[in-house]
Amino acid sequence: xxxxxxxxxxxxxxxxxxxxxxxxxxxxxxxxxxxxxxxxxxxxxxxxxxxxxxxxxxxxxxxxxxxxxxxxxxxxxxxxxxxxxxxxxxxxxxxxxxxxxxxxxxxxxxxxxxxxxxxxxx
Numbered sequence: 001x002x003x004x005x006x007x008x009x010x011x012x013x014x015x016x017x018x019x020x021x022x023x024x025x026x027x028x029x030x031x032x033x034x035x036x037x038x039x040x041x042x043x044x045x046x047x048x049x050x051x052x053x054x055x056x057x058x059x060x061x062x063x064x065x066x067x068x069x070x071x072x073x074x075x076x077x078x079x080x081x082x083x084x085x086x087x088x089x090x091x092x093x094x095x096x097x098x099x100x101x102x103x104x105x106x107x108x109x110x111x112x113x114x115x116x117x118x119x120x121x122x
Contacts, residue, residue, distance in 0.1 A: 003036045007067040007098075009089060010079035011044035014103055016053035018077060043067040064089050068096055078102040087111045094118045 006022070008015050022029070022039055030036045042055050043064045050060045061067060068076065068089065076093040078100060080086040086107050093100050095118065102108070108115065 001034055001036050005038055005040040005072050005074050007041045007073040008077045009043045009064050011042060011049040015079040019053055040073050041067045041070055068092050075099040083107050083110045091118050094122050
């Protein structure tokens with residue numbers, strides 16, 4: 001069975017919800033898709049959110065750079081919001097040859113060309 005290791009950047013309502021849904025539905029996802037999805041790392045500056053969403057200490061970091069440097073992460077889910085740091089971290093993830101998913105429409109509206117240029121280059 002194919003395995004995908006995920007890193008989640010941003011642990012607000014959406015990020016926490018993504019984490020919970022993946023954890024709750026891991027077996028169902030694997031059964032229906034033939035892909036085992038595992039959250040490998042979650043990054044957010046707010047340490048209190050780790051406990052709110054039940055994230056184990058070993059999965060949590062306050063450093064998005066640490067998450068991006070993890071060679072075991074295949075896919076980064078960017079849920080930080082805004083267009084500054086989110087743009088820079090997304091481009092860093094692309095340059096590290098990681099797949100990227102975002103729900104950040106403002107980021108794509110403002111920096112979509114830069115991001116897709118990086119995608120084509122890497």
